[in-house]
Amino acid sequence: MKTTDFSSSSSPSDRRIGALLRHLNSGNELGIADRLSSVYASPTSGVAGGSVFAHLVQAPEDPILGVTVAYNKDPSPIKLNLGVGAYRTEEGKPLVLNVVRKAEQQLINDKSRIKEYLPIAGLVEFNKLSAKLILGADSPAIRENRITTVECLSGTGSLRVGGEFLAKHYHQKTIYITQPTWGNHPKIFTLAGLTVKTYRYYDPSTRGLNFQGLMEDLGAAPPGAIVLLHACAHNPTGVDPTIQQWEQIRQLMRSKGLMPFFDSAYQGFASGSLDTDAKPIRMFVADGGECLVAQSYAKNMGLYGERVGALSIVCKSADVAGKVESQLKLVIRPMYSSPPIHGASIVAVILRDRNLFNEWTLELKAMADRIISMRKQLFEALRSRGTPGDWSHIIKQIGMFTFTGLNPAQVSFMTKEYHIYMTSDGRISMAGLSSKTVPHLADAIHAVVTKAL
């Protein structure tokens, strides 16, 4: 995330940009919204012909999406983009799933299809199928009609709508997020109107789960507080609790009335099995309690750009679910009126058709298997180079990302010397690797670890 040096500029706004960049480069995602709102001059400037927004300073590049921006700018012929989590084939190409292609054709060939507004809550069939997908077709909550599901703009949109609903209707306005977590989480919930706190999650010394810290922090949370849980394939660490640990988390949360808010962005992508990856959520729903679930189809159906997702709120009764849905609509209407039709239509075509669904599960498993294979190859490559340190976390962590354990200085070195791009927290997207590029990455890691940095 390196841009020109503003700190020596004579322009006050440029110097402010420099200060802001320095703050953000220190890696602390929390409080960015607060810092931004204080970084501008008097709001009454810009009258008499000048712009009313003359006092603005330029916002920094998004730390995740900005990696690809920097990668694209790099002229080196040998460069590697391990930044944003979008799946790549062994040839390094993006992938449109076969089932998506087929669904698209079906939609095009259906002359009766129109483009009218969806209902505020989105495509009805899509909502029903999404709830089934994440909770299981035999879920008692579905049978008892106690779920409301609304189509939203991928995972981000589902989290934001859920967050705004909670800020309006839930008695506790604090949400606990893991440390670390996806960089966009704190901003989403802050703008939704919630107060963001963290709970311990990642243990740098073991590169695994800090289970004791997690249980202590959730145990100390005020009753009723909201807790954001990554359903599987934790982003950015790839570290997930075991089933036994999930059970203990569930019991603790229920005993304190903590509200579970699941972020499910990788169902099927983590282990290759849709049911396995949904197990933690289903455990919570099985105990009869309430929870929120944000689903994304960006990765597991490769529908990134179409922004397809769903927010489900599992309630105690059908009556409550109906009221909750009506209030969710009041959150959505002033945000974008109704969600986009295309992506949800594709998903509905696939999920409702037995053959397409089965074909999808195979394509999904193939993607998951390739990533697991990349993990094994990278681990082997480091072992064969005799790279110092324990790199077993590479094969223990799960999902699209590996938290390498590299620090920002090391990351910077890898970018400069080896043209390898990743987020400054050392997170690499395994989906961006191939058998051909694993050696290059292994060389770079070996070099940076053996260097005295």
Add this chain to the structure above:
Amino acid sequence: MAMAMRIRNAASRRAMSPISGDFSLRSMSSWWKNVEPAPKDPILGVTEAFLADPSPDKVNVGVGAYRDDNGKPVVLECVREAERRIAGSSFMEYLPMGGSVKMVEETLKLAYGDNSEFIKDKRIAAVQSLSGTGACRLFADFHKRFRPDSQIYIPVPTWSNHHNIWRDAQVTQKTYHYYHPETKGLNFSGLMDDVKNAPEGSFFLLHACAHNPTGVDPTEEQWREISQLFKAKNHFAFFDMAYQGFASGDPAKDAKSIRIFLEDGHHIGISQSYAKNMGLYGQRVGCLSVLCEDEKQAVTVKSQLQQLARPMYSNPPLHGAQIVSTILGDPELKSLWLKEVKIMADRIIGMRTTLRESLEKLGSPLSWEHVTKQIGMFCYSGLTPEQVDRLTSEYHIYMTRNGRISMAGVTTGNVGYLANAIHEVTKSS
């Protein structure tokens, strides 16, 4: 608030219940049992009610979605062709936070002019948005973050969702006079008074053309006077343009108000939507733009708009944007689109004439001049809520209770029925 107290008490009771291993939560009550059922959306709720009505005579002149003369929704030919070309695309990745650059470029040309110096000089901060709603909401959030000291003036009446948007963005709202019920036209002097009396540097929401719900637009001369007064008061003009091309059939003509303000040197903001004029309702495609002092400021403002989009939806949807770029980027398709827009606009203008003539032929005691004077998709009929209710319960005719008729829902097949029903409920007025 009593509800909050009840919820808090329930929560503390729960916290004191015994903890014992794996226990059932069925005895606990819902966290949400005090959530009130929300009222139906006044506009979208009309279509829901219409769909539930089994009567074969029912007519939906509620929501503003275009219908052809058979009462059927329309997918434009240019859109079908664009979709065919896009299908099989290997690109389904994330768009940048600011959306499709190509789509935004073409969209700015429509609003600012093909040869706009502002586009050449890169002075416009613009991002793809979730149709018009999304553009307004992004601007409202932006307004709140960077000019929290100022307020937005909203016309009376306006599209009902405007109030929701600025309220959820937590921007202080005020209103300004707009519609004159007596003349069923513009309350120009009231509008100018409110503009004059607003504190200097206020933000105003203006409907660029085809005002929703009244169909009443200022004349060109009136727009010029409004612009001059805005200059004197240093107000910020934010245009909501949801019907470009749809009002007169000519997109350049429909953007006249914006062009006047640009000529006069205002730094404006614009929300553009392709929901109606390209029939892309469900795709949610639009654009928010803010004209800045220079390129550097435009880059700055755009970066801040993106900061607001990222925690809302990360980046906007791809498909609708691809359709727009394909159409506007191809001279033949663009020309086909312009033809199709004109056909839609002309059909509506034709229905206005027919409806008015039908009412006059029935011997209505009232004047229906406003039906043909008003412009765009909607006619503000002047019907009272009680009369609207009668239309629904006795004639199965559905419209919003403010008497707004969506002319797009009127056809040669139902205009006689509609005129008759309106006459019946108004003839004793």
